[in-house]
Amino acid sequence: MEVTINETQANTIQEKVKTFFDPNNHPAGFCPVKDVVDRIGDKWSLLAILNLGYGERLRFNQLKTQIEGISQRMLTVTLRSLERDGLVNRYVYAEVPPRVEYELTPMGEKLLVKVWELADWAIEYKAQILESRAAYDKKAAKKTRS
């Protein structure tokens, strides 16, 4: 399952970087890169997307339970934001007590796939990252002590 990067692939991405960061390619002050970073760069959006998963509608409290540590407020805010961007659908049932369900839109599911590839990366290199951190901290500690 090792991913190898060949020359061609590298050049393709290299090229993308250049065109993507050229201000002429996004004149309206809307840089898609920054935008995607902002979208996923908050504390909870990615976790919400991952927990929504495929095909099933989840209720508010189901999500709240699944996403460990999220507050009610932040779940609401996060879901609203995702809904605004067209990544999740929100279904409100006129019942008492109220029932609200959420699901990923097709666009959101496409994003989910990409996000899981990121997660795969994290799994693959988890040990190496922890190791690197430990080594770095050890060296830093030694430097401070001397």
Place this chain on the structure above:
Amino acid sequence: MEVTINETQANTIQEKVKTFFDPNNHPAGFCPVKDVVDRIGDKWSLLAILNLGYGERLRFNQLKTQIEGISQRMLTVTLRSLERDGLVNRYVYAEVPPRVEYELTPMGEKLLVKVWELADWAIEYKAQILESRAAYDKKAAKKTRS
């Protein structure tokens, strides 16, 4: 270039979600998902990785110029953090004036590929997202006025 999600793919990811979020699979309180979110979830890490790109070493000020809007402080902080996690190498030359160069490690390059797939998603759906936002805001405004 349309990405289609088939049943098998969906089930695979579904399964991953379950195993990944099962506390028994990461007992030491270290959840790889949360960790990767934290890693990329800050304002500048992704942009730094994207700008580092493949194979070339970049100097501090080159990066500072390329990453529009980043402050000196945050570039330093971000690069240190990436170095600590083993995603970038840092080369210091004993010169006057000093010269410091950065490059992605192999592990960092693997991440770069994933990140660019995210960026691809952003490009593909950029218009749709903006449209969705506009529609959402329009509806919200109407509701407020009434």
Place this chain on the structure above:
DNA sequence: CTGGATCCCGTTGGATACTG
């Protein structure tokens, strides 16, 4: 040129209480 140290402000986000 690179980047550490400090100061300081705006935003994020948690806790809590209240509503349809």
Place this chain on the structure above:
DNA sequence: CAGTATCCAACGGGATCCAG
């Protein structure tokens, strides 16, 4: 149950000055 409203602490991150 699924929110909204308010308050407030913590933190991110910009500006500035200083140093090797």
